[in-house]
Amino acid sequence: xxxxxxxxxxxxxLTMADAIPAMADVxxxxxxxxxxxxxxxxxxxxxxxEIFASMPSHVAGYGFGLKAIMxxxxxxxxxxxxxVGVVVVFDQETGYPLAxxxxxxxxxIRTAAVSAAATRALARPDAGDLAIIGAGAQARGHLxxxxxxRELRRVRVFSRTRDRAELFAKHASQQFGIDVEVTRSSxxxxxxxxxxxxxxxxxxxxLDAADLADGVHVNAIGASTKDARExxxxxxxxxxxxxxxxxxxxxxxxxxxAPIAEGLLTADQVTEVGDVLLGRHGGRTSAEQxxxxxxxxxxxxxxxxxxLVVRAATESGTGVRVAYQRETxxx
Numbered sequence: 001x002x003x004x005x006x007x008x009x010x011x012x013x014l015t016m017a018d019a020i021p022a023m024a025d026v027x028x029x030x031x032x033x034x035x036x037x038x039x040x041x042x043x044x045x046x047x048x049x050e051i052f053a054s055m056p057s058h059v060a061g062y063g064f065g066l067k068a069i070m071x072x073x074x075x076x077x078x079x080x081x082x083x084v085g086v087v088v089v090f091d092q093e094t095g096y097p098l099a100x101x102x103x104x105x106x107x108x109i110r111t112a113a114v115s116a117a118a119t120r121a122l123a124r125p126d127a128g129d130l131a132i133i134g135a136g137a138q139a140r141g142h143l144x145x146x147x148x149x150r151e152l153r154r155v156r157v158f159s160r161t162r163d164r165a166e167l168f169a170k171h172a173s174q175q176f177g178i179d180v181e182v183t184r185s186s187x188x189x190x191x192x193x194x195x196x197x198x199x200x201x202x203x204x205x206x207l208d209a210a211d212l213a214d215g216v217h218v219n220a221i222g223a224s225t226k227d228a229r230e231x232x233x234x235x236x237x238x239x240x241x242x243x244x245x246x247x248x249x250x251x252x253x254x255x256x257x258a259p260i261a262e263g264l265l266t267a268d269q270v271t272e273v274g275d276v277l278l279g280r281h282g283g284r285t286s287a288e289q290x291x292x293x294x295x296x297x298x299x300x301x302x303x304x305x306x307x308l309v310v311r312a313a314t315e316s317g318t319g320v321r322v323a324y325q326r327e328t329x330x331x
Contacts, residue, residue, distance in 0.1 A: 002097055004320040005313055007105035013312035014106070014305060016144050019113035020120075024277055026059070026304050027117060027244060031274025034060035035300045039251055042225075049073050051225065055299035063092040065303030069103045071224075073201065081137060082201065083107055087306040096324060099310045103302070104137075110305040111297060112141030114244060115197065115219040118273045118293040120149045122242060122283050123217035127194040128153040133186050133206050133230075134199035134222060135159035135168035142197040142219065143172055143180075150195065156181045158189040187211045198222050198230040209234030214288045220255055221295045229254040231292065237264035239290040242273045242283075248296045255294050 005013070029035050037057035044051050051071040058064050069085030076082055085103035090096065119127075128151050132139045135157055146152060155172065157180050159165040169180040183189040186207045190196050194215055200206055200222040209232050212218070218239070223230045236259045243249035249256045250267055259265040273293060276283040284291055313319045 002322045002324065003099035003310060003313060004322065005099060005101045005309060005318070007102040009313055009318045010102050010105035010309055011109070013309045013316070013318060014109055016109060016113060016116075016141070017148060018308070019109050019305060020116045020145065020148060022304060022308055023110055023113040023301055024117035024120070026298070026301050027114070027272070027274040028277045029059060029061075029274075030245060030298065030300055031272045031278055031280075035298075037299050039248060040299075055302070057299035057303045059300050059303055062304055062307045063090060065089040065299070065306055067103060067299050067302040069107070076136075076201075081108075087302045089303060089306040089310060099306065099313075099319075101306045101309055106302060106305050106309065107297070108137050108141050110301045111138060111221055111295065112145035114295055114297070114301060115142055115221060115293065116145035116149045117277075118219060118242065118295070119146060119195065119217060121273060121276045122291045122293060123150065123195060124215055124284070124287055127215075127217060129193045130155045130195040130197070131189040131193035132157045132168075132197045132199060133159075133189060134201075135161070135164040136199065138199035138221060139168055139197070140171060142199055142221075143168075143178070144176065146195060146197065147176055147178065152178060154181075155179070156183050156189040156193070158183045158186045190216075195219075200230060201228075202230055203228045205232040205235075206230050207235070208232060209238060212238070212290060214290065216290055217284075218290070218292045219295065220292060221297075223253070223255055224296055226252055226254055226257070229258060231255045231294075233259035233262050233264050235290075236292060239292040240284070241265065241270045242276065242291065242293045243270055244273060244295055244301075245298050246270060246272050248298065249294055253294055253296055
């Protein structure tokens with residue numbers, strides 16, 4: 001039986017509160033070496049601006065899964081998610097596809113949940129002055145996730161499109177009872193903040209190094225390809241740098257790769273958050289230290305989230321089920 005789950009079913013089955021500890025567990029498992037996955041396979045046709053990525057993974061204790069996703073920048077003008085695709089998880093006993101899960105909804109939840117796990121591990125315990133750069137789906141997810149791991153006393157947002165920032169502020173008020181200040185620049189948004197989330201589709205840095213206050217924790221999640229970045233090299237060089245996967249960050253992230261190429265950072269100064277969660281690394285060393293979590297996302301995160309969604313949907317009877325017509329093997 002194949003289970004098909006759309007975005008509404010995914011959001012019903014997997015809450016942010018449940019996703020955060022699950023993603024912390026994935027980060028630990030990856031750094032422990034019980035996750036098997038290659039780097040992403042990315043296709044970029046010469047015509048058009050879309051990107052297709054395929055990401056298989058096996059996570060011990062869960063099983064095999066595959067994420068296939070497209071980046072469609074033009075979808076923003078259509079009112080559709082920019083990232084669209086599916087996550088497929090497989091039955092451990094038979095190998096049959098167990099479920100296909102809406103990739104955009106799943107990515108939205110697990111990305112913010114991973115940032116929350118990193119924030120819980122790295123941000124100052126008293127951090128609560130939050131700045132969000134960007135006002136799309138990931139900004140909304142990150143507001144919810146930060147709200148769950150820190151007591152927010154002030155929230156500011158900046159978007160190049162002010163109308164989107166105003167909609168974000170309205171959503172925050174209605175959904176969480178949080179007042180959000182809409183600012184005129186990213187510099188104004190992050191001034192004095194001790195939590196920053198960059199959730200943009202920008203190819204160039206969205207703030208200056210001097211804008212960041214001492215002691216701030218930054219979750220940089222928007223730039224997911226080698227030709228895109230959100231953070232200037234100077235900001236990364238000022239910080240203790242943490243990633244979800246060291247292999248992926250060194251191979252695929254301009255936010256990490258650019259300062260290394262410029263001699264401002266070395267690869268051995270970059271640490272996996274999983275090592276912090278495992279107690280192998282101390283994480284933040286002082287209240288004044290700047291910490292940066294650069295997230296590229298990992299297939300293992302999607303696969304584990306996919307299995308959790310399937311488990312919850314099966315228990316509740318959510319989703320569409322399609323029966324397989326199995327062959328007997330006789331000819």
